[in-house]
Amino acid sequence: MGEFELIRRYFSPLAGQSRAGSLVLGPGDDCAIERVASGHELVFSVDTLVEGVHFPAGYDPEHLGWRSLAVAASDLAAMGAQPVCFTLALTLPEASPEWLDPFSRGLSRASRAFGLELAGGDTTRGPLTLSLQVHGEVPSGAALLRTGAEAGDFLCVSGTLGAAGAALDYLDSVSPSEDERAVLERYHAPVPRLNLGIALRGVASAAIDISDGLLADLGHILEASGVGADLDCQAMPVSSAVTRLKGQAEALRLALEAGDDYELCVAIPPALWKELPEAVRTQLSIVGKVVSESGITGIEGSLVAGGYDHFGSK
Amino acid sequence: MGEFELIRRYFSPLAGQSRAGSLVLGPGDDCAIERVASGHELVFSVDTLVEGVHFPAGYDPEHLGWRSLAVAASDLAAMGAQPVCFTLALTLPEASPEWLDPFSRGLSRASRAFGLELAGGDTTRGPLTLSLQVHGEVPSGAALLRTGAEAGDFLCVSGTLGAAGAALDYLDSVSPSEDERAVLERYHAPVPRLNLGIALRGVASAAIDISDGLLADLGHILEASGVGADLDCQAMPVSSAVTRLKGQAEALRLALEAGDDYELCVAIPPALWKELPEAVRTQLSIVGKVVSESGITGIEGSLVAGGYDHFGSK
Incomplete structure (x- = not known):
């Protein structure tokens, strides 16, 4: 299975699942394009999961699919952001359907559950590593930050x-x-x-x-x-x-x-x-x-x- | 050297190098925050480089720093986008100053040269892998796409x-x-x-x-x-x-x-x-x-x- 076939079969179905509809152009070009609503700001975060560090070697791929997006989306929750879309940089040793089928199933369930549409990504061969970047929106100035806690709160x-x-x-x-x-x-x-x-x-x-x-x-x-x-x-x-x-x-x-x-x-x-x-x-x-x-x-x-x-x- | 010290020493200096000034919040919180100019769209792309696949094992880290951002920024060029910022998901076997010093120097030179400010990232331990996501802006509808070529062009x-x-x-x-x-x-x-x-x-x-x-x-x-x-x-x-x-x-x-x-x-x-x-x-x-x-x-x-x-x- 080639890289393009892999993307077409396992990841293209995850595009177009957004609630917000603010993704102007999804996967397939050099970049994706997103429209941020007027009066809003883009909120984004990247999380990396490495096999043997963030999850055990041989970890169930369907769980991994869900978990990797949930972990990344949690940073949007911490900012009070409305989820919009995500990118997936997936490095994996071999393109086996036995792994990709359940992985993309878990990822797709999480994508629908959290309202995060797949916007793009990169698929490469190497030791199993995932970097997911999630995008959300908040009304300008409304994001929850780590600063701001005051005595008495x-x-x-x-x-x-x-x-x-x-x-x-x-x-x-x-x-x-x-x-x-x-x-x-x-x-x-x-x-x-x-x-x-x-x-x-x-x-x-x-x-x-x-x-x-x-x-x-x-x-x-x-x-x-x-x-x-x-x-x-x-x-x-x-x-x-x-x-x-x-x-x-x-x-x-x-x-x-x-x-x-x-x-x-x-x-x-x-x-x-x-x-x-x-x-x-x-x-x-x-x-x-x-x-x-x-x-x-x-x-x-x-x-x-x-x-x-x-x-x-x- | 701990993860936070590593980020403070090598990567925090790369924040604040933007020409556009549209990064509202840089590294250090759960997410970064970016303001997209009125009448513009966000353009973004992620690229992964794996040691032994995209660059030789033992490749000069200063070259790698420059090259990894250049490769990612090239996708913005292909869309006609004005560069704004980037995130770095860096997985590396050990936090050695001998590697991080020249790597961050090359990355910093590229960051200034391309007008791409560091917005955030994730640093983890594992086989050497880099995922960089670059963000740019275009006036709405003005992005260059792969579609649109016509006979005679x-x-x-x-x-x-x-x-x-x-x-x-x-x-x-x-x-x-x-x-x-x-x-x-x-x-x-x-x-x-x-x-x-x-x-x-x-x-x-x-x-x-x-x-x-x-x-x-x-x-x-x-x-x-x-x-x-x-x-x-x-x-x-x-x-x-x-x-x-x-x-x-x-x-x-x-x-x-x-x-x-x-x-x-x-x-x-x-x-x-x-x-x-x-x-x-x-x-x-x-x-x-x-x-x-x-x-x-x-x-x-x-x-x-x-x-x-x-x-x-x-």
Whole structure:
């Protein structure tokens, strides 16, 4: 199978799935062309996944297809952006239908679910590596940034934390239990909080998605905003499946330190919190407050802010 | 050296080099933010370079820095787009200053030369792979496409052809001759025809950049436009250095079949050709005409349309 046939068969069907309709020209020319709505700005981010680093060697290609787009789209959620389109730079050792069929199926499902149309890409031969760049739109000046958190703001996280981190212990389970299946689902098929991010425009004073662990990612907000945090570990939305599998202490550690959950961590001024619609507030847990002194307090025991650093010598 | 230190030291200096000033937010948040000028469209393309496939193992990192951005920017030239910014997804085995210093120096020189500001990226550990996505702008509807060539149009190429292809034989030369140095320069430091592409807005009926070889890339224009070509090999702007190094027949073959020159191939209606400013016309050679019958005629001997197909079984 040649490169052009590969693109035609597996990836061309992913073009034309946009809700926004702002892609003027999709794959097939030297560049793609996108129209950004009047009064709006383009928001974009690139994420790379390398076999053996970001996912295990031999990882299920259908899960990989979904997961790679979900991970990238999560950065749009953290900015409060409306998804538009994405590009895929795919390097793979060989063009086998056994891999490409399920991969493109998972990617296509995610593409439809997130409203991200395939705009273009590049397919090359080499060690399995994926770089996905996602494009979104926000009304000018409305993007949620890491800067802007102020002392007194509530610190909130969406959903529950720790499941994707716990899942790493069960990736090879032959007949996983119900709880194991629940945490594996969080690892294989994360759901970026796109609608929540949009709902928090004009509300959240700062936002980030939790890819490297709550403490590490919250740390980025605190550093960018020049503030600190006082956390309430009792209020942490620890995954109940993880608590049953791992016990309370380890579940809390995973909720604070493990990555890959792709929930949002946001700061919200109390006055705006009260005005949030019930349907938005129920997606969030208040886990602490922003304080003026730098650093993070309220963490019991020997927890150390971790997170993943690719070239780390911590 | 950690990931954040690596980014701070080697790549943060490449942000803020834009001429356009349309980057609202550069590297450091979940996403970058770009403002597209009123009445304009965003034009973007992604290119991947893999060690051992697109450049030799152990290839000089300063050349690689320049070349990787030049290759990507060439797609903007082919669309007639004004360069704005780029993202870099860099996967590398280890964060060594011996590699990163010259790489970022070459990339930075190219960034300034092409007016492409670094907007964001992702740095991961793994086999050496680079994916660069370039962003440009065109007035709405003014982009040069592969479609649009019509019978009777002149077929033109910019500059000279064949040098980058010939250079592959001299990459390991210890003391290259003057001609060898000339062709090596074309391989190591290609210059995308950005200003020429912009000058051809409203003039060229179709355009592409020559990355895979003239016959292969012209073939994309012909297929997209539903036409054919009658070439005049006598008029081909064969590199004189290549003619001296390789002889006339092999130099012509390289001009037609070898890639990596990053010149433009465009179709121009004769009436518009006559109106082109002298300074633009001198950058172009008329190498044939568009004809209504599909296929390419006028190629002597046993030349076969080649070009590079990453998963090819030609």
